[in-house]
Amino acid sequence: MVGTAVLVLGILASVFSLDEKTMPLLRSVPFEVSGVLVGVTGALSALWLLIGMWSYWWQVDRRQRGLSITWLLALSLGNWVGAVVYYFIVFRRAAYQISQIASKGNE
Numbered sequence: 001m002v003g004t005a006v007l008v009l010g011i012l013a014s015v016f017s018l019d020e021k022t023m024p025l026l027r028s029v030p031f032e033v034s035g036v037l038v039g040v041t042g043a044l045s046a047l048w049l050l051i052g053m054w055s056y057w058w059q060v061d062r063r064q065r066g067l068s069i070t071w072l073l074a075l076s077l078g079n080w081v082g083a084v085v086y087y088f089i090v091f092r093r094a095a096y097q098i099s100q101i102a103s104k105g106n107e
Contacts, residue, residue: 007042010035046080053083056091 013035054075061071071090074082 006038007046010038010042013038046083049087050075050080050083053086053091057086060094061090 057068057071057075061068063071071086075086076082078085
């Protein structure tokens with residue numbers, strides 16, 4: 001969640017970048033370095049999320065054939081956006097169910 005928020009802030013900062021005359025402080029080295037770091041960490045986070053969701057889909061997720069093809073298309077065509085949707089709809093639900101089973105077993 002934090003990685004996504006940082007990615008969105010980095011995108012918004014580059015889209016709404018201010019003119020050098022109005023805000024010269026934003027063109028200083030610390031802000032430029034932090035902008036690069038936000039962009040790099042956001043891109044790497046999106047890449048790792050995509051790889052992780054592809055791996056989960058390939059190795060663990062055994063659904064009906066139609067749903068499997070749908071998620072294949074979402075991950076292939078949707079790129080990191082498809083991975084975010086897959087994470088919230090499929091992966092989190094499965095992880096929550098597994099954690100509930102594990103907590104009942106520990107009681």
